[in-house]
Amino acid sequence: MSIDDLAPFLGEWTVGVLFPHAPADQPPPIARCVFEPILDGRYLTQRTEVPVPEAPDSFSVIAAHDDGTFTQHYHDARGVSRLYAMTFRDGVWTLLRETADFSPLNFRQRFTGTFSADRTRIDGAWEMAMPGEDWKHDFEMHYRRA
Numbered sequence: 001m002s003i004d005d006l007a008p009f010l011g012e013w014t015v016g017v018l019f020p021h022a023p024a025d026q027p028p029p030i031a032r033c034v035f036e037p038i039l040d041g042r043y044l045t046q047r048t049e050v051p052v053p054e055a056p057d058s059f060s061v062i063a064a065h066d067d068g069t070f071t072q073h074y075h076d077a078r079g080v081s082r083l084y085a086m087t088f089r090d091g092v093w094t095l096l097r098e099t100a101d102f103s104p105l106n107f108r109q110r111f112t113g114t115f116s117a118d119r120t121r122i123d124g125a126w127e128m129a130m131p132g133e134d135w136k137h138d139f140e141m142h143y144r145r146a
Helices: 003-009
Strands: 011-018 030-038 043-049 058-064 070-076 081-089 092-097 108-115 121-129 136-145
Touching: 003 030, 003 043, 003 058, 003 081, 108 136
Parallel strands: none
Antiparallel strands: 011 030, 011 136, 030 043, 043 058, 058 070, 070 081, 081 092, 092 108, 108 121, 121 136
């Protein structure tokens, strides 16, 4: 696999975030996300702008590996930097963080998102696990091609 295999991500998306304890009468925040190749297509960037102060804007660089996996190097406006193991197979996008990197590992994280058949949506959710505990739902993310 290579960065070329991530072509379904390319372009601009809107992202709706659904938090489990958000008030039902409040619409979910809508973020803007852009995936673009850089450095002659060797890497893919993901830039996300979120219009609410509680959620940070972020910038990620995705690199391909010879074994068919990817690494997402994530940075956000809080100063957080993390490395996620990433896969993209059969329309399913996964991100996983289970070891400390640039930030301490206070909890494990994983994301699973599934592309729609027409590649205009990605429906996914983040999960987290505290040390010694099982995975628990954190929040949903729904990408729509802009």
